[in-house]
Amino acid sequence: DVKVTQSSRYLVKRTGEKVFLECVQDMDHENMFWYRQDPGLGLRLIYFSYDVKMKEKGDIPEGYSVSREKKERFSLILESASTNQTSMYLCASSSLAHPNSGANVLTFGAGSRLTVL
């Protein structure tokens, strides 16, 4: 089974701090994604990447950046954390060549719950 590992399950940071959220997948998937999930708002796409060193903005990229230096690793960066970035962050991956289904079949990590004070 594909495994998507998010390095930090729970983080507490202060306003203005730089935050790194790391995600690693072990099945050679081309696509990787960062979502945030908030009560009443559901899942919202922040950034995604189709290939190494490639990134595309999702629906809510403001205040975030990403890095994909290796195929298996996709990092989400909050340059200067703010309280409205308190959320559950979910990393996901998918394959362009997923058999019998499309690249829109996502495998998610367990999530990183970030609290910004």
Next chain:
Amino acid sequence: QKEVEQDPGPLSVPEGAIVSLNCTYSNSAFQYFMWYRQYSRKGPELLMYTYSSGNKEDGRFTAQVDKSSKYISLFIRDSQPSDSATYLCAMSVGGGADGLTFGKGTHLIIQP
């Protein structure tokens, strides 16, 4: 009008009941439909995947797509307490992952 509508619940039913979870959508171009299950404090996991209209069955789970009504359903037979989770519908126009639109999820509780 939101693109995908899903009742947030909570929906509480007794063990053994048949559960029906639903989503409506407005974009008639959606062709790929998925259901994800999310347990508390975990990431979503894919439960069912359907292309275009029709039914798909997998054990106790049946996914149904009615494109004419822009309505999709997930049925759970012989529901178990372990089915208690949030169920998210998701859909896309093409097979690429960038266009995936999620519902906000329905919180399901199966009472022992």
